[in-house]
Amino acid sequence: MEQLVILSKLEQEYLLHAIEAAIPLRDARQFRLWTQGPLQALLPHQVMVCLQFGEHDELRHIECAHSMVLDAGVHNRLANRDDGLALRLARHCGGEAEPALAPFLGELRELGMENLLIRGTERLPGGATFFVLFGLPHRPRPRHAYFLELLLPYLHMGLQRVGGSQARTRAAALARPVSAREAEILHWVREGKSNEEIGLILGISGLTVKNHLQRLYRLLGVSNRAHAIARGMALQLFDRPTQMLARAA
The missing domain is CATH 1.10.10.10 (Winged helix-like DNA-binding domain superfamily/Winged helix DNA-binding domain)
Incomplete structure (x- = not known):
């Protein structure tokens, strides 16, 4: 039986603010400010890696936002496009709400990122998205997973917009359109x-x-x-x- 989560008045205010602030997100800068502002207030974390997949499960876009000075080596281990930890977690866990993380515990401890939250969408038209919040201050509780579940549609929409905007920018930089x-x-x-x-x-x-x-x-x-x-x-x-x-x- 699922545990009932009752939000405090302050949590309700933080959640509403996070939702309202997510609606106008259109570019990478706005998305990162949102993750480090309203989202951070509700779900404190050190690093969030966001992955956007295409209809054939190919990785289209990856965003890494962090509230700390992140060593380049750690950044690469978490968010590398080829074999980063976030990508491997996404391939392993999919959209499971409570994935089995045993194969990754040693690496997570080594990085000091064992307190984490994971959530991804199911396969959707246009592709799925997957989000990993690393370095929570404490072991996440059911209410934290619930917050992330509630915010998943807004994270998904925001990342889709960011990925689409950057793809259009790159396409516009071509010498001419692809025929x-x-x-x-x-x-x-x-x-x-x-x-x-x-x-x-x-x-x-x-x-x-x-x-x-x-x-x-x-x-x-x-x-x-x-x-x-x-x-x-x-x-x-x-x-x-x-x-x-x-x-x-």
Whole structure:
């Protein structure tokens, strides 16, 4: 049976203030100020790592906000995009409210971050988000998990806006927009199709596909297919609807 959580008057005020302050969040600066202000007042912590995933569970965006001077090595161990602790926790725990953290306890103790809160959304259209609050002053109680649960929709919306805003900024910095044909070809590259297979799908030659890819590489500043896919994910190019000119076999 779940424990009933009754909020004090002060906690109710902090919660309402955190919700009201979260509604207008639009960029990374506003989001970080919110995490270190209204959210910090309700859920004191040293470091919060926020992860935004795409529809195929690829990591799109990561934010790390902290209320302390954070050593670069510790920052990297917590928030590295490839194998940081927050990412590994997200892969391991998903959206579970009470995840099993036994595999990570040694590392958490070593970092002095064993008091933590974790919460993630379920799979949603456009992707999921996951949040880790490291370095709480005391072992979290059910009421702290309840606060985070109540604020999860606002954390999710805020991070989605931040990730989308930064992706649009990066896309605007390109020398020109990615064409519909280039986006379509990149889609099939991500699906693992060869140039010849893409040509058959789109009704063009493999050489034409290769030429499109070379122009796309130069535009994105990459040198191979894997880097182009990663850059496309960062720019959210795969979110755009593509008009397929032929059915995939």
